Amino acid sequence: MIRPGTFQCGPDPLRQFDEWAARARRAGIETPNAMALATVGRVGAPSVRMVLFQGWLRGGLTFFTNYRSRKARELAASPRAACVVYWDELGRQIRLEGRVVRLTRSESAAYFAKRPRGSQLSAWVSPQSEVLAEGASWSGRRRLLKERARVERRFTGKPVPCPPFWGGYALVPRRIEFWQAAPNRLHCRMAYLRGRVGWTVRELAP
Numbered sequence: 001m002i003r004p005g006t007f008q009c010g011p012d013p014l015r016q017f018d019e020w021a022a023r024a025r026r027a028g029i030e031t032p033n034a035m036a037l038a039t040v041g042r043v044g045a046p047s048v049r050m051v052l053f054q055g056w057l058r059g060g061l062t063f064f065t066n067y068r069s070r071k072a073r074e075l076a077a078s079p080r081a082a083c084v085v086y087w088d089e090l091g092r093q094i095r096l097e098g099r100v101v102r103l104t105r106s107e108s109a110a111y112f113a114k115r116p117r118g119s120q121l122s123a124w125v126s127p128q129s130e131v132l133a134e135g136a137s138w139s140g141r142r143r144l145l146k147e148r149a150r151v152e153r154r155f156t157g158k159p160v161p162c163p164p165f166w167g168g169y170a171l172v173p174r175r176i177e178f179w180q181a182a183p184n185r186l187h188c189r190m191a192y193l194r195g196r197v198g199w200t201v202r203e204l205a206p
Contacts, residue, residue: 034050098174
């Protein structure tokens with residue numbers, strides 16, 4: 001457990017993000033790269049879900065998904081998002097807000113090649129966010145598992161290519177806030193705001 005209190009604030013929030021994420025990995029947190037990602041659809045209603053961040057590309061925090069999923073459809077309608085990473089064991093969280101850009105095919109394929117084979121196969125199978133079946137019979141899941149077995153046979157003895165409908169995004173932050181727990185709910189908050197020539201740092205009240 002990190003001792004509650006103030007923390008060092010460097011000039012580069014992306015580097016500070018990486019330092020905090022590395023500390024979370026060293027602490028043995030089971031999923032240190034989990035984050036809640038919020039998007040907004042055409043009618044302005046927000047939705048949020050847990051995803052995994054996978055480092056930085058193009059100045060943005062990357063995550064990957066099916067391009068037919070609800071989050072992808074919402075990002076197509078409104079290419080902005082917010083996310084929060086929370087490490088309860090460390091009493092720390094980081095919030096990011098900004099625009100979202102789609103990664104190139106080669107960037108997505110490079111990451112896909114590093115995924116476990118089981119995850120690669122499942123990416124070909126799942127029509128993410130779509131209705132599988134009406135009712136609670138699990139008939140849709142049974143069909144999904146049959147399709148999974150078919151795809152596994154299809155790629156037996158061969159590398160699994162990145163599906164054309166699957167890939168990555170980068171959330172390019174215009175605002176990053178670091179939060180650390182402190183006694184008596186007088187938590188420490190520091191916000192970085194992107195300007196034309198770098199970042200402005202502001203200390204916030206708890």
